[in-house]
Amino acid sequence: MDFAYTAEQEKLREEVRGFIKANVTPELLHEADAEASTTPDRPRGMSPKAAALYKKIYDRGWLGITYPKEYGGQGGDRLTQYIVEEEFTRAGINISLGGSGAPAIMAAGTEEQKKYYIPGLIKREITFALGFTEPHAGADLANLRCSAVEDGDYYVINGQKMYTSAAHFATHIYLMARTDRNAPKHEGISIFLFPMDTPGITVRPLWTIQNNPTAPVGTTYGNSRTNETFFDNVRIHKSCLLGEKNKGWRVGSMGLNLDRVGASRYLISVRRDEDIVNFVKSNNFDGFEPGKSPAIRDKIAEMWIEAQVCRLMTMRSMSIVERGGKFTYEGSAEKVWAPEHGVRVTEAITQMLGPYATLLRTSKHALMDGVFGHNVMGSFQSGINHGSVQVMRDQVARRGLELPSSRRSKTGEAK
Amino acid sequence: MAKCPVCKGDVNEDAAKAQTGMTSGGAKEVDPTMGTRQFHDGTWYYFDTLECRNKFTRNPDGYLQGSA
Numbered sequence: 296m297d298f299a300y301t302a303e304q305e306k307l308r309e310e311v312r313g314f315i316k317a318n319v320t321p322e323l324l325h326e327a328d329a330e331a332s333t334t335p336d337r338p339r340g341m342s343p344k345a346a347a348l349y350k351k352i353y354d355r356g357w358l359g360i361t362y363p364k365e366y367g368g369q370g371g372d373r374l375t376q377y378i379v380e381e382e383f384t385r386a387g388i389n390i391s392l393g394g395s396g397a398p399a400i401m402a403a404g405t406e407e408q409k410k411y412y413i414p415g416l417i418k419r420e421i422t423f424a425l426g427f428t429e430p431h432a433g434a435d436l437a438n439l440r441c442s443a444v445e446d447g448d449y450y451v452i453n454g455q456k457m458y459t460s461a462a463h464f465a466t467h468i469y470l471m472a473r474t475d476r477n478a479p480k481h482e483g484i485s486i487f488l489f490p491m492d493t494p495g496i497t498v499r500p501l502w503t504i505q506n507n508p509t510a511p512v513g514t515t516y517g518n519s520r521t522n523e524t525f526f527d528n529v530r531i532h533k534s535c536l537l538g539e540k541n542k543g544w545r546v547g548s549m550g551l552n553l554d555r556v557g558a559s560r561y562l563i564s565v566r567r568d569e570d571i572v573n574f575v576k577s578n579n580f581d582g583f584e585p586g587k588s589p590a591i592r593d594k595i596a597e598m599w600i601e602a603q604v605c606r607l608m609t610m611r612s613m614s615i616v617e618r619g620g621k622f623t624y625e626g627s628a629e630k631v632w633a634p635e636h637g638v639r640v641t642e643a644i645t646q647m648l649g650p651y652a653t654l655l656r657t658s659k660h661a662l663m664d665g666v667f668g669h670n671v672m673g674s675f676q677s678g679i680n681h682g683s684v685q686v687m688r689d690q691v692a693r694r695g696l697e698l699p700s701s702r703r704s705k706t707g708e709a710k
Numbered sequence: 711m712a713k714c715p716v717c718k719g720d721v722n723e724d725a726a727k728a729q730t731g732m733t734s735g736g737a738k739e740v741d742p743t744m745g746t747r748q749f750h751d752g753t754w755y756y757f758d759t760l761e762c763r764n765k766f767t768r769n770p771d772g773y774l775q776g777s778a
């Protein structure tokens with residue numbers, strides 16, 4: 296099997312690179328990134344310049360490539376999406392549709408929901424905050440307690456969500472809530488989509504470790520802000536329900552699994568390899584060229600080989616999804632390997648560069664605008680976010696290897 | 711005024727919920743220094759800090775029954 300790109304695909308890659316070179320400046324990158332990294336001294340929402348950039352990308356047909364044309368997409372294949380997304384992600388521009396909401400809507404949404412949300416997400420007129428995690432329900436997400444109670448044609452939502460990282464700039468929330476308190480914990484859960492300006496929603500900022508100083512663009516989990524979001528008697532129409540009532544666990548899990556496939560996730564970890572390769576190729580310290588050190592060359596080669604495994608796993612997942620095959624544990628396997636590789640390569644960089652690799656961008660001695668130091672703080676997060684590596688291993692064991700579940704019934708028997 | 715179930719300090723519920731800004735999506739935003747809260751068994755409990763809230767999350771019944 297040949298994983299090389301065709302001449303046409305290479306041409307597309309060059310076209311995207313040319314576009315980025317002509318249109319993306321460091322100032323624009325900062326503005327585009329401000330959407331996700333708002334701090335008290337930085338603006339909220341997308342700036343007019345960043346919006347104009349996304350309009351240009353949209354006009355080129357590079358947003359929503361894999362989504363059907365009737366919903367505003369391009370009807371293209373995943374490899375094309377991968378090539379375009381890889382180049383933009385590497386340049387620090389996020390062109391994904393913002394997480395697991397879009398694939399979940401395509402799989403479980405009504406025609407009305409698809410026609411409303413998918414074009415809006417592609418044009419970036421709609422942005423979702425992911426409302427899954429709660430203070431006591433993170434890795435064990437099914438323990439969630441935020442409730443949605445039926446009241447005529449409406450649901451009334453009460454509860455709270457943690458780490459709703461996009462809540463301060465999102466237009467809508469993609470929320471998982473309990474609709475049957477008496478059902479087993481993985482059942483009785485439903486998913487809702489509704490606007491953030493619905494009365495009763497409150498957002499409380501949580502400043503992250505990357506807040507002061509703010510991390511440079513391209514840092515692994517460099518966002519300076521996340522949020523907790525509260526719901527006090529939030530009243531939403533029943534048409535906000537995504538999929539069937541009480542069947543939301545399956546929809547949410549499937550959306551998360553599909554969101555793990557693609558260039559953005561792959562590059563979260565592998566970009567660190569690219570950083571160090573580029574650094575040792577182009578730097579020397581008073582005559583010492585790190586690229587000529589046998590120990591450094593050996594370590595970088597070892598990490599690069601691991602990085603290629605990340606790429607192959609991503610390609611395999613894309614191939615399965617593209618063919619409409621059964622996609623069960625593959626995304627979970629990737630979600631173990633790639634984040635743990637990201638941590639290993641970050642640690643390897645600190646060994647290669649010593650204390651310089653831990654300096655943040657405010658230090659005059661920081662290397663590459665402090666990205667190595669900020670990555671030390673952010674890389675570990677990728678093993679926790681969007682399904683911890685422990686939970687992912689459990690999914691590989693159950694779905695991939697068909698081992699018995701470690702969950703136990705109320706009588707203590709394994710399920 | 712509410713009592714933090716963990717440190718027993720006073721928490722002003724109104725201040726914790728008072729709007730100090732608005733997100734770009736139109737949601738109410740509050741001052742994070744005024745405390746936080748947790749929805750537990752149908753009731754909102756108020757905490758002066760996230761640290762207290764985290765302790766409560768690990769052992770809510772212990773704090774509510776005074777055995778923590």
